[in-house]
Amino acid sequence: MRKLALSDEILLSIDKPSRYTGGEYNSYNKPWDSVTLHAAFCFPDVYEIATANLGMQIIYEQFNRRPDALCDRVYSPWLDLDKIMRERKIPLFAVESQQKVRDFDLLLITLQYEMCYTNVLGILDLSGIPLHASDRTEEDPIVIGGGTCTYNPEPMADFFDVFYMGESETQYDRVMDILIAAKNNGQRRITTLEQLAEVPGLYVPQFYEARYHEDGTLASFTPVNPHGKTRIRKEIVADMSADLPYPKHPIVPFTRGMMDRATLEVMRGCIRGCRFCQAGMIYRPVRNRSLEFLKKTAVEMLESSGYEEINLSSLSTSDYSEFAELLDFLLPYCEEHKINIGIPSLRIDAFSLDVMDKIQDIKKTSLTFAPEAGSQRLRDVINKGLTEEEILEGARQAFTGGWNKVKLYFMLGQPLETEEDVKAIPVLADKIARVYYETVPKEQRQGKVSIQSSTSFFVTKPFTPFQWAPMCREEEFTEKAMLVKETFREQLNRKSLVYHYHAENQTELEGLFARGDRRVGRAIEEAYRRGCIYDAWGEYLKYDVWLEVLNDLGLSFEFYNFRERPIDELFPWDFIDIGVTKEFLAREWQRAKEGKVTPNCREQCSGCGARCFGGGVCFEGQN
Amino acid sequence: MKVRIKFSKQGSLRFIGHLDVMRYFQKLNRRAALDLTYTKGFSPHQEMSFAAPLGLGLTSDGEYADIEFESLPGSSEELVKRMNEVSVPELQVIDAVLLPDQAKNAMSILAGADYELSFREGYEPEDPEGFFKALEDYLSRETIPVTKNTKTGTQDVDLKVQIREWRRLPGNRLFFKVDTGSRSNLKPEFIMECFYESLGREYDPLTFEVNRTEMYGEIDRKLVPLYAYGRRF
Known part of the structure; x- marks a missing residue:
């Protein structure tokens, strides 16, 4: 029987103890002594959120399929256990082997959202690993960061030995080889870091120095160790049809997680080029997985896991080139095996509605549109590539097809937004309601139409055309939300319209971390020391503490969030090469100001730079 | 066709709650392509x-x-083999029987269960002989009236009626055969709690590791193991 790291006394006193006991179906559970290299993968949030992450599952598979390595899993202990572990000085452990994190050779931490940063420090602290990479000894694991937020790693630079920029499939085998050789030779840590620094896509922050102008902007960012590359180009898989690691036998958590389903990644990247969207830029170019792979993998995942649902995942699944063929296969298979299909990111058109009609069967739940902006002018500014006619036509078809609930997602506080744009949100919702009453004859109506609109606040992200743009202040956000609310009251069909907004002050912090530099790291550390953790969980965010810390350290939202940055400013993340050039982003920022739409990748190439990777949509139809 | 399966839930699976066990089986059944x-x-x-x-923290060889x-x-x-091939080592199917068409489900006929209790590490009595002597005295009384806290209030019960059998097992362990089910239900930890109380000592709920070993229905006042309601196929 496996020996558990926590006593029964503790496990029986905390919420959901199975978060910490491992042993899930399809977990590898490799014997500790059977391998040379011990890696622990950490998603710095609570188990149920963390287990949903596909990137983690891919890396878990990639490491464990090697006979000389194992990959275990680490999660943030929930606040109840966190408290006990601190009080009793119990070191953090990985769930499968139940071994202390500090006994691993490698600790991989994924940064999926900025608000998890204090949790990362919590992980290191509870593990007994010094927070600063520069304080770590030969006894500490090498700490590698990856994931979406590493595209601006600078706020977290002090806490990581290495960042891996890009997709794991290309270089982790080499990383494992280096670490295994290092372990066998008893090599010094610094030598290992120097070797890792030369691997494409890997960035060792302590080999670089940032200098700042008097006004606080970045003056220079240069390597101070000859092994550090001047520019770090992200790693991507150019050919998705290669034999890549994939969780074909996904771990099945005992406790219900956020994702109680199999995840089938149909493609990477997005052709659309919405100007607010970071994912749409950093994952360029679009690369399809092959239809054969998807068919085979879907069946294998479902049979090996017993999941009752499969999720077709990508940034815009309707844009998958062989979407119709994939559904022709999946629909009958899933019907026969009583499996639900989830397609979270569909564009609403006739084809999608037909698909939804088939997968939702009799239960016509609500339809979701994401116009992101209320007015056509602002949708052009953000390059949403969606016209009002398309939205209303989509709604008309949906109503004809029997739906009477529509959800609309908008963002407030986008760059160049005017009062008219804000007021256009309720107007658009009302127009959709009118379409319902025009389209559906009275005798066929089943109750009122329900149009739910919700707004989130826009956060400016690096590597987007809006990276120069100022963010709104908290009070501006609130004013805009109030204006939307008032305008809703003036609409003809107001009784069919519902409006929600989230007044989250975490928006400002998110902005600070997203475009911050190395100095922001000091604030993260200080806030953590003053008790901040689980900031992503609204109710635990100690916003006052954060404001105090920023004030004490002399860091301001003025500098990081509210100013429009000059077009020639050197950004903390400029040393990272995502393929898409800064010139292209600047061009897009200019076009945004002119309200000009840029066609999507399949309509016309706009020369963003991502062609340098030699694959994907940039080469479609050129065989 | 209704099949009754008997299974074990051991080791770290004692921390998996009942709802999660049900979800686990739904997926296991799919994996086994039943x-x-x-x-x-x-x-x-399904x-x-x-x-x-089974309460959180308890193990079982008779679910x-x-x-x-x-x-x-x-x-x-x-069937047993097929299910075990797609289950974790700590949850294994032990037996499967086909029930007669009119058979009632296990939940509704449940009348008794067997439990084995062993002292958790660090909780052993200093004087085991004295402990078991005192327990013997306590459980040998004519009646053992106690008051039980229920969801709606309190209830007076006689442990003597609800305990069908008990004995000391080698290694300072204990065996109990007790009433279980909707008509009369007794948890072995509650017996021990009452016993400690009778000695004027506080009972720490972590004192014993509890393993359920069998469950029964009742026919003509005799306990019949739940698997005996069907036949192997």
Whole structure:
């Protein structure tokens, strides 16, 4: 029987103890002594959120399929256990082997959202690993960061030995080889870091120095160790049809997680080029997985896991080139095996509605549109590539097809937004309601139409055309939300319209971390020391503490969030090469100001730079 | 066709709650590609019911679930093998029997259960002989009236009636055969709690590791193991 790291006394006193006991179906559970290299993968949030992450599952598979390595899993202990572990000085452990994190050779931490940063420090602290990479000894694991937020790693630079920029499939085998050789030779840590620094896509922050102008902007960012590359180009898989690691036998958590389903990644990247969207830029170019792979993998995942649902995942699944063929296969298979299909990111058109009609069967739940902006002018500014006619036509078809609930997602506080744009949100919702009453004859109506609109606040992200743009202040956000609310009251069909907004002050912090530099790291550390953790969980965010810390350290939202940055400013993340050039982003920022739409990748190439990777949509139809 | 399976839940699976065990079986049954009966309607689910939830922290070698099949996968042995191939080592199917058409489900006929208690590490009595002597004295009384806290208030019960059998096992362990089910229900930890109280000592709920070993229905005042209601196929 496996020996558990926590006593029964503790496990029986905390919420959901199975978060910490491992042993899930399809977990590898490799014997500790059977391998040379011990890696622990950490998603710095609570188990149920963390287990949903596909990137983690891919890396878990990639490491464990090697006979000389194992990959275990680490999660943030929930606040109840966190408290006990601190009080009793119990070191953090990985769930499968139940071994202390500090006994691993490698600790991989994924940064999926900025608000998890204090949790990362919590992980290191509870593990007994010094927070600063520069304080770590030969006894500490090498700490590698990856994931979406590493595209601006600078706020977290002090806490990581290495960042891996890009997709794991290309270089982790080499990383494992280096670490295994290092372990066998008893090599010094610094030598290992120097070797890792030369691997494409890997960035060792302590080999670089940032200098700042008097006004606080970045003056220079240069390597101070000859092994550090001047520019770090992200790693991507150019050919998705290669034999890549994939969780074909996904771990099945005992406790219900956020994702109680199999995840089938149909493609990477997005052709659309919405100007607010970071994912749409950093994952360029679009690369399809092959239809054969998807068919085979879907069946294998479902049979090996017993999941009752499969999720077709990508940034815009309707844009998958062989979407119709994939559904022709999946629909009958899933019907026969009583499996639900989830397609979270569909564009609403006739084809999608037909698909939804088939997968939702009799239960016509609500339809979701994401116009992101209320007015056509602002949708052009953000390059949403969606016209009002398309939205209303989509709604008309949906109503004809029997739906009477529509959800609309908008963002407030986008760059160049005017009062008219804000007021256009309720107007658009009302127009959709009118379409319902025009389209559906009275005798066929089943109750009122329900149009739910919700707004989130826009956060400016690096590597987007809006990276120069100022963010709104908290009070501006609130004013805009109030204006939307008032305008809703003036609409003809107001009784069919519902409006929600989230007044989250975490928006400002998110902005600070997203475009911050190395100095922001000091604030993260200080806030953590003053008790901040689980900031992503609204109710635990100690916003006052954060404001105090920023004030004490002399860091301001003025500098990081509210100013429009000059077009020639050197950004903390400029040393990272995502393929898409800064010139292209600047061009897009200019076009945004002119309200000009840029066609999507399949309509016309706009020369963003991502062609340098030699694959994907940039080469479609050129065989 | 209704099949009753008996299964174990050991080791770290003692921290998996009852709802999660039900979810686990739904997926296990799919992995084993069993031909099960699904309910009709918008969201079809497997027709399956469990004899009795096992408390968090307890282990068992005698759990039961009744599952409705469309067609049987060969023999009992084959079904057990197929399910175990797609289960974790700490949850294993031990037996499978086919129930008569009119059989009631395990939950509704449940009347008794066997438990084995062993002292958790660090909780052993200093004087085991003295401990068991005192327990013997306590459980040998004519009646053992105690008051039980229930959801709605308190209830006076006689432990003597609810304990059908008990004995000391080698290694300072204890065996109890007690009433279980909707008519009369007794948890062995409650017996120990009452015993400690009778000695004027506080009972720490972590004192014993509890393993359920069998569950029973009742026919003519005799306990019949739940698997004996069907036959191997």
